[in-house]
Amino acid sequence: MEKINIGILGYGVVGTGVAKLLKEKKQLLEHRVGAQLNLKTIADIDTTTDRGINLGSTNLISDGNLIIEDPDIHIIVETIGGQTIAREFILKALEHKKHVVTANKALLAGHGNLLMKTAKENQVDLAFEASCGGCMPIIKSLRESLVANNITSMSAILNGTCNYILTRISNDGSSFEAALKDAQDLGYAEAEPSLDIDGHDTAHKLAILNALAHGMEINLKDIHVEGIRNIRPEDIQFAKEFGYTIKLLAIGKIHDNHVEARVHPTMIPDSNPLSNVNSSMNAIVIEADATGQTMLYGHGAGMMPTASAVLSDIADIARNIISGGNTRVPILGYLEDHIQHIPILNMAQLNTRYYLRFEAQDHPGVLSRISGVLGENNISIESVHQKGRNANGKVPIMMITHLANEASVQNALKQISTTQSVIGSPVIIRIEETP
Amino acid sequence: MEKINIGILGYGVVGTGVAKLLKEKKQLLEHRVGAQLNLKTIADIDTTTDRGINLGSTNLISDGNLIIEDPDIHIIVETIGGQTIAREFILKALEHKKHVVTANKALLAGHGNLLMKTAKENQVDLAFEASCGGCMPIIKSLRESLVANNITSMSAILNGTCNYILTRISNDGSSFEAALKDAQDLGYAEAEPSLDIDGHDTAHKLAILNALAHGMEINLKDIHVEGIRNIRPEDIQFAKEFGYTIKLLAIGKIHDNHVEARVHPTMIPDSNPLSNVNSSMNAIVIEADATGQTMLYGHGAGMMPTASAVLSDIADIARNIISGGNTRVPILGYLEDHIQHIPILNMAQLNTRYYLRFEAQDHPGVLSRISGVLGENNISIESVHQKGRNANGKVPIMMITHLANEASVQNALKQISTTQSVIGSPVIIRIEETP
Known part of the structure; x- marks a missing residue:
């Protein structure tokens, strides 16, 4: 039986999960892949902490370059994270004609085009199933299962931290701050949570998925990104009363000559299958x-779900090696010559329905002023809901608009913010009726 | 660009869908696969009916043997259905060293072991993504994505006809007969609906999925199968009141040295993601x-969803051919030497909870007699619900048991059936609390 040597760069949570599966599932993997998947070397700065894995004959070293330069190693798994040393190591590994497997969505979203070009030039595979949606087979589905489809839209919950926080607020009326604190205590959120809760992690994943779905270059910078810091229990309560749920969604839709790509809190009707995706679970709905x-649902993060996705990439590459078919599937699922430049819609041109929440002092004429400005900006109101005063004496006013233009809404909100009785910035939540 | 010639046997609904995708998505497929997928010939007894496809240079002939014997054809798609001529054609095609793609679950469940052996001997691929769950990538997920997992359980809604009927009964209190009639009018159910509503179609799919999940031979005959003919609106209403839904489930669970494999109406709690899968949609929950x-959700049938799955198989095989890697993934995802004989649990040994419905004449002592027999058989009752008399003067009695043994339940029901005041056969619905 052929022996395929594997090196892991980064012995943290995911690296440990990958090592665990390679060791504990050695026999299963041989029976399924038809090759010995031999974990030859792991590199990490920390070579002393016990990760609870019996390494046997596997070397644990501190210099990743030795893995990259090892002529016996076929596949390198990058689980370092970040965009500095991980980027250097992956580029060097590809140049050394190693197949690379990574879960690093930030790196792919930021430098994926360069990495893919380098992989192509060196005729090796660059695989990243674990980068989006953890163990859900999103990337395989887009590259392989949906091969004969034009994908018209994707909407997805891709960040477990945000989904956990929104579920907590929804279930027990926690404040955002209390729910975040719980997420941190449970290990769902980082001490520095901005990457998750401000939507950037979700945007990284959307940049990758858009490229796969539409055969376009990875484009992170034009994706509109908003996080969930401003969501309050009253927003979720209001949504519930009207049969809606609030989720942080990644939305990618194809139009004639552009793509819509946005990440923001979204009100979706209870009939949308994503509305039942709770706690830290992830899911993606694909319309083709x-x-x-179709929908995929599963754990979007965590040691073993992520490691499972890394292993599916390793097995794919191993199956390529033993059957003689390197780079069998193009990296984005499209031949490199057919990757298109598809522009992302400028957010100002978006037309959708909006939920708006204003906080006002309980003065006469406030509602008239707000609705007047909306009218002047050609925004027509479907319903208005004014609740009693808060404990702090302020009055929340919630509105749902008919279809309106984003630039007009932003313009109106700017004007309304300057109204004396309106306090702070209004909250916007966009509404998606479909799917 | 390499040209890969394809032949289709059977120009019915699915065959037409496959032809449509090969024609209309010709350019997309070239850009994704890197080969020309050329539909060279279609064979069907009916060569005259217009299927609305512009065949161009594709031949439409009446003798399938000419496709099998054509030395230029690489991949043969079987969309005839049934287990007679389809079986002969597939065996002959494999012996002629053609790769075969089929959606024929009945044939695979009945003769899959022989077909796989023949494919292996001839070193060609036999692919069947479309056989289970339509366009959901179940088979790819089991063979490739979950490669490093031991799959502990699967539960799935795999028949759109049954799910449509149960959804109708649940939504508007239709009788089974009325819901079936509607399903037939809408084209969801066949004029002869037994294959669907008696659970056989679901069992065919479970036999295939068990083999893929656990690396075991296809075994249809030992799967316990019950359909949905006896389900009444009052069962679904009762379930609802207690936070349950009734679905026809395929259940496959692995134990130490056997597999549980059963198809029957099942009460599942509203927290089970399958409880939200309605109308003709399919879904599978996999625990690994x-x-x-994880869960996959999508259209389990229909011309284009099924054709999409067939195309994913064609593209896989084409990618194998151009990269030189025939039979890259073993047919069941396990090397043939490691396919095990795992026995299916005898149903009599099952332990689960039960919902039981009896219909009785409103005589004194009936309830005492029923509960007495259950007690004698060591079946302990969790709750009893006796409703008012039906229009026909009969009294329905519903019970939920604690964990009980199937043989004991069957024995008790046999005794109870002979009780004078009990009318007809009691109805059994097994309860699944997990996942």
Whole structure:
């Protein structure tokens, strides 16, 4: 039986999970892949902490370069994270004609085009199933299963931290701050949570998924990103009363000559399958012309779900090696010559429905002033809900608009913010009726 | 660009869908696969009916043997259905060293072991993504994505006809007969609906999925199968009141040295993601040791969803051909030498909870007699619900048991059936609390 040597760069949570599966599932993997997947070397600055893995004949070293330069190693798994040393190591590994498996969505979103070009030039595979949606087979589905489909839209919950926080606020009326604190205590959120709760992690994943779905270059910078810091229990309560749920969604839709790509809190009706995706679970709904609606659901993070996705990439590459078919599937699922430049819609041109929440002092004429400005900006109101005063004496005013233009809404909100009786910045939540 | 010639046997609904995608998505497929997928010939007894496809240079002939014997054809798609001529054609095609793609679950469940052996001997691929769950990538997930997992359980809604009927009964209190009639009018159910509503179609799919999940031979005959003919609105209403839904589930669970494999109406709690899968949609929940719970959801049937799955198989095989890696993934995802004989648990040994419905004449002592027999058989009752008389003067009695043994339940029901005041056969619905 052929022996395929594997090196892991980074012996943290995911690296440990990958090592665990390679060791504990050695026999299963041989029976399924038809090759010995031999974990030859792991590199990490920390070579002393016990990760609870019996390494046997596997070397644990501190210099990743030795893995990259080892002529016996076929596949390198990068689980360092970040965009500095991970980037250097991956580029060097590809140049050394190593197949690379990574879960590093930030790096792919920021430098994926360069990494893919380098992989292509060196005729090796660059695989990243674990980068989006943890163990859900999103990337395999887009590259392989949906091969004969034009994908019209994707909407997805791709960040477990945000989904946990929103679920907590929804279930027990916690404040955002209390729910975040709980998420941190449970290990769902980092001490510095901005990457998650401000939507950037979700945007990284959307940049990758858009490229795969539409055969376009990875484009992070044009994705509109908003996080969940401003969501309050009253927003979720209001949504509930009207049969809606609030989720942080990644939305990617194809139009004639552009793509819509945005990440923001979104009100979705209870009939949307994503509305039942709770706690730290992730899911993606894909609409495609042949399949219609499909959904994948699973753990989007965590040691073993992520390691499972890394292993599916390793097995794919191993199956390529033993059957003689390197780089069998193009990295984005499209031949490199056919990767298109598809512009992302400028957010100002978006037309959708909006939920707006204003906080006002309980003075006469406030509602008239707000609705007047909306009217002047051609924004027509579907319903208005004014609740009693808060404990602090302020009055929340919630509105739902008919279809309106984003630039007009932003313009109106700017004007309304300057109204004397309106306090702070209004909160916007966009509404998606479909799927 | 390499040209890969394809032949289709059977120009019915699915065959037409496959032809449509090969024609209309010709350019997309070239850009994704890197080969020309050329539909060279279609064979069907009916060569005259217009299927609305512009065939161009594709031949439409009546003798399938000419496709099998054509030395230029690389991949043969079987969309005839049934277990007679389809079986002969597939065996002959494999012997002629053609790769075969089929959606024929009945054939695979009945003769899959022989077909796989023949494919292996001839070193060609036999692919069947479309056989289970339509466009959902179940088979790819089991063979490739979950490669490093031990799959502990699967539970799935795999028949759109049954799910449509149960959803109708649940939504508007239709009788089974009325819901079936509607399903037939809408084209969801066949004029002869037994294959669907008696659970056989679901069992065919479970036999295939068990083999893929656990690396075991296809075994249809030992799967316990019950359909949905006896489900009444009052069962679903009762379930609802207690936070449950009734679905026809395929259940496959691995134990130390056997597999549980059963198809029957099942009461599941509203917290089970399958409880939200309605109308003709299909879904599968897979529990595996590394990933935890994952779910796939989508259209389980229909021309284009099924054709989409067939195309994913064609693209896989084409990618194998151009990269030189025939039979890259073993047919069941395990090397043939490691396919095990795992026995299926005898149903009599099952332990689970039960919902039981009896219909009785409103005579004194009936309830005492029923509960007495259950007690004698060591079946302990969790709750009893006796409703008012039906229009026909009969009294329905519903019970939920604690964990009980199947053989004991069957024995008790046999005794109770002979009780004078009990009318007809009691109805059994098994309860699944997990996932």
